[in-house]
Every structure is written in structure tokens, then in C-alpha cells.
Amino acid sequence: MSGRRGLIGEVEGFTAEEVQFAARNHGMPLEALRYDVTPVGLHYLLIHYDIPAADADGWRLRVAGAVENELDLSIADLKERPRISMAVTLECAGNGRALLDPRPISQPWLHEAVGNAEWTGTPLRSLLDGSGIADGAADVVFTGADHGLEGDQEQDYERSLPLGEAMRDDVFLAYEMNGQPLPPQHGFPLRLVVPGWYGMTSVKWLRRITVVTERFAGFQNAERYRVRSDPEESGEPVTRMLPRSLMVPPGFPEFSTRTRIVDPGRVTLTGRAWSGFGAVERVEVSTDGGSTWADAPLGTPPSSRWAWRAWTFRWDATPGEHVLCSRATDESGRTQLLEPAWNVFGYQNNAVQLTPVLVRG
């Protein structure tokens, strides 16, 4: 049960429910990889239920559970606290899902569930320190204001982080995206940002933080976001982003087939790469579908450790059909394979993107 479903454009038989998901939760058009900071409307979106109604003036964030002092804060209170801004690449754990065979039925991402925004907010750690974490604390639970039914369980969207991860210096509560108040779809008025982890961790419409003394067993930790090769096993939790590189599709598309048409001669291929396990150390490009590879020079290091890194590659395009691809390797040694590893929910498929092009004569 593994393997790639075609290159692109050979994916068939989407259900109406998948189309509804895809229309609500759009991806980032891959040409937007050109922007260092993804413009707000081009950043991918993933919303399990509905965007909740939110009034910034009446919004409260409660910090409760195993703490010495419970906190009850307004957005104005949070804005008076220490301020942090950081470019962070977010990617959905389901990115690549629709390329698996058989295809898990959920949000049908190909490769585009990513974005790199400049988030501004206040560090979580000082807030937790201020509330006084009680002895025996294990996990920190983040609860959003959005509500739904998923897998027979009615719930507010919520996810936990182990205490050690929650106390990292670079985990923060964001109230701005690209210098503007968060837009409704990205969590207005407040969201968590956990750099390096897949997107499901960065809870939007955040209204409650609960410190708990046992491993949190809520639906989005215990039932979803686990890598299972069999529905019966409990599986490993999905945490940090595996390395991935993406290429801006070169040339221009043919409208209905989406085939790329490229002129012969010198073509500069460009893209971005990132990993939640360590800085990207190497990007390689293949112009023959992954048979042979050559190094692609990396751009200047990004402003933040957690932002994607640009790469370029000079290609002498000769007439005919070619399959272009790139792969990233991070400092932990993790890399990308040509064939995806199948799992029940279709998480963390970081198999290389294949871009078929026709170089015209």
C-alpha cells in the first residue's frame, strides 16, 4: 500500500466532500514561492469546522489548570506584554495526501499546503512563567473557539504540546500576520504559533490554555495526527515538519492539462526548502525525474531559523519532455524520497514534487 498516484493531473475520482474541503481550504499557488513573505491571501488555509465569529474587544484568553494563578487576559493586555516578530513557515501535515494511492479521503492537498508569514505576538513562556506552572505539569492544551463533530466526537478544536515544547523561547501567541491584525481565516484575534511543527499544532481562535498533569488524550492528539499504517494501531504522533523543497513551475501552463510549456535554452529554476528538524543544508535538482541529481545553490539564510530558504538552479533546457524535481536534506540528515510512505490519514508525505514540462522546439 504505497506509491504515487501519477505525476500530477492523473489524480482521479475526487468526492464532492473533498471538493468542498478544497474550495474552503485553498493552497498557496506555487508561483507564490517567489515571495519571501507570503502575502496573506496567498497563504494556505486549513479550517476543520467553521470560522468562528470573533469580537476582538470582548475576546478573553484564559490560562488555567495546573497553575498557581489563573489568568484572564484581553487582547489589549496581550499587546502590552513583550513583543516578538518572526517569519515562520507553516505546512499542513496532510500536504501531499492526494498523491497517495489509495488516497485517504480528507482535505485533498497536492503540494501547496504551505506559506511563510511574518507573525507578531507575545512569547508563551513568559505568560506560563507568570501564571506559575504547578509541579507535575505534563502537557499544555490549547483550545480554539471553533466547534464541530469529528469522528463521532463533538469538540472545540484543541491540541496539546508537551510542556518542554510549550516553554521553548520561540513559541508565541500571535495577534498579527504580515503586520496586520490576523484575518478571520487565520485565527483572529489570537493564535498559537509553534515554529517547526506541522500546522495542526498552531491553534487558531485561541481562547483557553490549560496546563494538565497527565498526557492529554483529546481527539486531535490521540485519534488524529498519528501516523498509522493500520487503522487498528495507535501509531506515532505527528510533530515536526519533515524536510521538503518545492519548485516554482517554470514556463507557462496549458489551461486544461496544466502542462508547463518552456522555451529552450537557459532556464533559472527557483524554489524554497524548509524542515522542522534542522536547517536545510542541501537542495538538489534533477531534470530527468530523479535519476541524476546536481546541487542547487542556496539563497542567503532567511531572517529566522524557522523560515524557508530560497534555492536556484540553472538548467539548459533542450526540446522534448522532461520531469523536473528537487529534494532537500536538513542538518539532521533527513531527506526526501521519490516514493511516498503510505499511512491511514495521509500525513507527512514529503516525497519529491515532480513537475513535467514540455520544452518546445
Ligand SMILES: Nc1nc2c(c(=O)[nH]1)N[C@H]1C(S)=C(S)[C@@H](COP(=O)(O)O)O[C@H]1N2
Ligand atoms: N482552532 C483551530 N486551529 C487550527 C485549525 C483548526 O481547524 N481550528 N487547523 C489547524 C491546521 S490542521 C493547520 S494546517 C493550521 C493552518 O493554519 P492557517 O490556516 O493559518 O494556514 O491551523 C491549525 N490550527
Ligand SMILES: [Mo]
Ligand atoms: Mo493541517
